[in-house]
Amino acid sequence: MRLVHYKARGDDELTSRTLASTVEFADSFLSRARGLMFRRSIPDDYAVVFRFDKPGTQDLHMVFVPFAIDALWLVDDEVVHKKRLRPWVGLGRATADTIVELPAGAADDVEPGDIVHVED
Known part of the structure; x- marks a missing residue:
């Protein structure tokens, strides 16, 4: 699995870039509650x-x-909000059906309106 970022370039042309080649799903109550807590990096x-x-x-x-x-907060794979969260004290809130957490800097060129999709 990989996480791919699609960006419109005008004239209906899309460019793509892999944001992550290792994707973990937080799909249980416990994994969602834990998220990235207690990891060193x-x-x-x-x-x-x-x-x-x-x-x-x-x-x-x-x-x-x-x-x-x-x-990244996504609705139907479209980025609706992006925020860099600081260690220990960062907070974020937005409407989404999917949230993606990435290393700081990985989403620098991602903007609201872009598409971010998990692919096989």
């Missing part, structure tokens, strides 16, 4: 994906996460 090509049944307000916190991350 994550690899540069890593992403954790949280999927929800329908779009709704989704919160993130950085309690017990000692490194910065980039967080």
